[in-house]
Structures are given as C-alpha cells and as structure tokens.
Amino acid sequence: VTITDVAAAAGVSRATVSRVVNNLQTVDPAIAEKVQRVIAELDYKPSGTARSLSLGITQTVAMIVPNLGNPVFQQVLRGVTIAAARDGFRVLVADSQEDIENEESIARDVRRYCDAVILCSPRLDGDRLVDLLHAVSPAAVINRSSQSGTVPAVTVDYAGGVRELVDHLLGLGHRRFAYLAGPPRSASNVQRIETLQRLAAERDLTVEFIPCGHTMDDGFRAWDDLQTRAATAVLTFNDIVALGLLGRLAEEGVPVPERLSVAGFDGIQASRFSSPPLTTMAFDHVAMGESAWAALREEMTGTSRHGDLIIPPVLVPRRSTGSMS
Amino acid sequence: VTITDVAAAAGVSRATVSRVVNNLQTVDPAIAEKVQRVIAELDYKPSGTARSLSLGITQTVAMIVPNLGNPVFQQVLRGVTIAAARDGFRVLVADSQEDIENEESIARDVRRYCDAVILCSPRLDGDRLVDLLHAVSPAAVINRSSQSGTVPAVTVDYAGGVRELVDHLLGLGHRRFAYLAGPPRSASNVQRIETLQRLAAERDLTVEFIPCGHTMDDGFRAWDDLQTRAATAVLTFNDIVALGLLGRLAEEGVPVPERLSVAGFDGIQASRFSSPPLTTMAFDHVAMGESAWAALREEMTGTSRHGDLIIPPVLVPRRSTGSMS
DNA sequence: CTGTTAGCGCCTTCAT
C-alpha cells in the first residue's frame, strides 16, 4: 500500500497525502483528517527508501569496528548510537573482524546506503586510510589520528597514558618491563611501542616487547613467553589481554603483584572486578562515541574545525600493581 | 555523478552500465571494459538507496536492544551482525534505553528502512508486542517467547536455569534465598520470579524478592536492602548485578561465600575474573545471535517452522557460592 | 548484445 493508494482512497492527490504525512504547510483540516483516517484504515507506512531517494539523504550513518566483541568498541558504539538518535539518525554497525580488506570494502559498500561513516580504530595503513576516508567522506575516525588532517578524529593520548603508567610502576620500584603487544596494524599499539622505546632510551629501565594480540586467550597464552623474561612489571595492549593474563597467573599460582605487576589499558568495567583488581589507564568510552558523533555532525553540516580531539586517559591504580615483595 | 553520467561519458545506455556494474548477462568485453574505465575516471558509486527502491529490498535488518551497555546484548548483536554479513545483509542497531515507548516507535520507524526486525529482549507487554511484531513482520524475537507463536523466537530456559542454580545451592546447604529482581517488564525476570515462587512452595526453602535493577550500580546498592534479610544465598537478575554486589560486599568486608553465596545469570566474560569468580548459568550469546539470524532468514524466505528455539543454560560453579563456614 | 521504456514510492516546484 503506497501513497498512491491512499491518495486514491481519500480522493485527493499524492501531494496532499505527502503534506499531511509530513504535516507540511497548511492543509484543510477536514481533508487532513480524512487522509489520516484512510492512512489508518489502509495501514499505510511510507517507504523510507523512497523518501531517502527523493530527499537525497538517509538519516543513517555507519560505524565500522574491528571487533564488536571488545567492550570498548561496544561502549563507543553505544555512545554513537545514543547521540545519533538524539539527532534523528540511525546507525548501521559492521564488524570487520580485524580484517583489513573487510574494513575497506565494508566501508565503501555501506557508504552507499548512508550519509556518513565512522571508522573505529581502523587497521588500514596510512595511504590507504587516507584514500578510504576521502572516498567515504563525510567521515570521522575514532582511536586514531586522521592522518590527512582532513577528517575529524577522536583519539586517546596513548603516549601520555603509557608514560603515566610507567611512572606509576617506576615509583613502585620496577625497572624491568614487558609489553604484551596488540595487533601490529593497530595505531594505538604502535604508538605505545614507540613511547616505550623512547622511555627505555631516556630513562633507567628496560622493556621487552612480546607479540601477543588483543583477546583474553592471547593474554592467557602470553605467560608461556613472558615467564622466560626478567620483567617484574608487564603492560598490556588492553584490559582484556591483562585479564586473560591474570587468569593464567592465578592458575599458575604466580602471586600478583608480589612476583609480577600487571597493568592494562582502557578501563573496561570488568577491570574493577578481577582478582586482583586491575590497574589501568581509563577513559570514558561512551563519551568518546558521543564526541565522535558531534565531530561527524559538524563535518556533515560543514562547520567542522577538523581538529583532533585527544582524550587524556586517567590512571586508576589498583591492586594488580605493587612493589615486589 | 550518477549512472546517467557514466552512460553518457561512455556512449552507452544506462541499462548497459547497470549490467556491467552488476556484471549481469553477457556484455561485449570491449564495451564492458570501457564502461569500467569511465566508472573509475568519474569515481562513480552507485546509490544504494536507488537500488533498494528499484529492487524493493534493502538487504538490511534492524536489531533493537533495551540497552547496548549490556555485554550479553553486545555479544548477541555481534552474532547477528556476523551471521547477517555472511548472507550479505547489513544491520541497523538501536538502543531503546529500556524505554517501552522508544522500543515501539523505533521498531516501527526503522522498519521503513529495512527488510526485517529483530527485537532483543523486548520490554513491551503481551498484546502490544504481538501488534508490534505483526506490524514490523518479518521479525524475530530474542530472549522472549514470541507470544503469538507467529514469529520465530530464540530464548533461554530461565526456569530450568534457576532450578539448576537452586539445586546447586541446596546441595551446599542453603535454605534461605534472596532474588535481586531485574526490570519488572523483563520477561526473563518474570519467569524467574515465578519459578522461584513455585520452588518455595514445593520445597524446603524460602525466597525473598528484592527489587533491584539491571546495572552494576543497582547490584552495588542492593546490599542496603539485602543486609537486613536472612538470606544466605542470593540469586541475581544477571551477572552485571552480581558483580556490582560482589564489589560492594568486598568493600563492606563481607566474606563470600563464607557469609553469603552469590550466583549470577548469563555467563558474561567478566564473571570469570571477579573476586571471587562468579557462579553463574551461562549460555553462548554469540550463538544466540546467530540462531536468531538463521530463524529470521527462514522467516524472510518463507521457510519458517515458527518453533521457539530454547537454549539450555549451563551451570558454571565457581567460588562465589559455597557452604556457610 | 544493446537501447528504449516504464516504473519503484516519494517529494517538490509550479500553476491553479
């Protein structure tokens, strides 16, 4: 049942039906009421697709994440979704499953069905990312600088965060560190590795880099490698990995923090409840999503300032870090 | 730049462009190649909206959840998203924020832009839900029976789960139970209350029902009420609430399980890492999402059997439950 | 194998 059916049944033109549906301009109250009645009788529901085509806008944006299983991205998604809904926008989600090709093809494909795209923590490297952003513009990037400076980005100060974490651990007397590295393509991972290398060069400390991953299982298994190292404090790519490691350490009977201090990153809710509770650098993920939406909104309306918004994470010291006994 | 531009520039008809874009039928290789070149030069991207209108399908489904902050719904969303992507479908998410009116209006609205709807744990009551499902059909329901039996549903056997949990606690010697109840509109909450009432009537045990909620904070605060009760074992609406309660008990210095046993429901990842680790009834959330997609798919293709799929949760006994010391 | 024609369902000037 289309607008034409309603028009016919009500004995008016389609234009009039359109007007009452969008309660536009002045329509004779009597006519309007009749149309409404017919709409109800026929159970008419305007086609959003047709409306979008006609108007040239979909009121929909897409958000692409590397992995919907990660609580951080979930919370960011929540922030985006709620903020977008406030502005009358719907959001399309896609999980690239950490696959670069997926990420790119999904973004390009989905853009044909929406008005803008938010790339969350894209794994794509420099040039390809710039190209992609250009292609799907308007766009916004989360958890990574936009590179080109031509697209708004909301990021976390990972370098500063790592420094703060290291300071915290230095204060506890640690000098030998290990870093359980995340996905090599992850920009935030690279940023932290570089920061740690710099710190190792500048200050009285050593860092061993251990390829690990981003999942709990990766953290769990990391002990196999980690136990051969001399580190007394370990930083992880994220809280998930840290929790996996803590689980393993508990199984192995390795006392934390007496024999090994563990520090995560992100501040996911579960970090509060692990045993021991996890020291981490936390930031507000939902707010991050909301900020990304705000930035994208400006981009869409052409009022963008294009500055990267950098969120400072805050140290949440808990019992997983301490002095050696 | 539209299909018309490409056609003009390539000196062919729009139909031909359409054919090469969708590589349909046989198109003269020379022509095809030329069209491809023009497409590249002009950077032409077909409009998905126009395509949808013409085809009458969007290849998109919507999923509506009461609260995207809940790890369970997130994982279910992940399952749906990945399974749908395999079949070439996109997914639109919406967070109703536990608001019934939202839930209904979002569902009706969003349906105009997609081909089907998945309602996750709808809070709407009986008749209104049936009406809504009818209105947005094809649809599928998660975490609740479809009521009408006219729509596929994927649910969890909450009654059986609660019984198993109670048996576990009875075995540990508990007789006085408390239940921290969730949102009154939640079907699974109601189901558990009824089951517990039945058990209290049939067997040698008592249950106190404490209105609580679904968030960690709700669980945290529940102790204010709970501490005045005689219960030695407490069941919660979900793991989140249980974790909040555990956090509070740790703060208050109440030993778990020596003074109070705590059991959750859902089996979220964090339940493994709390201190003490949480006893819970677990099920596979991602699989639940995948099943929902499969059911919806059948519904869309008209091959549906309309049976409710009931997932049996499994008891994961951990250290948050035990005998009184 | 390719072009022509006619919609998909809605919105929006422009007249009346």
Add this chain to the structure above:
DNA sequence: ATGAAGGCGCTAACAG
C-alpha cells in the same frame, strides 16, 4: 489550499 508534473538513481522487461 490543492493538483499536475517532473525527477531522485537505478533496474527490468521488451524490443531490436
């Protein structure tokens, strides 16, 4: 205040 007409961009018969 209402209607007529054209177009949004694409696809799908039907001819040729």
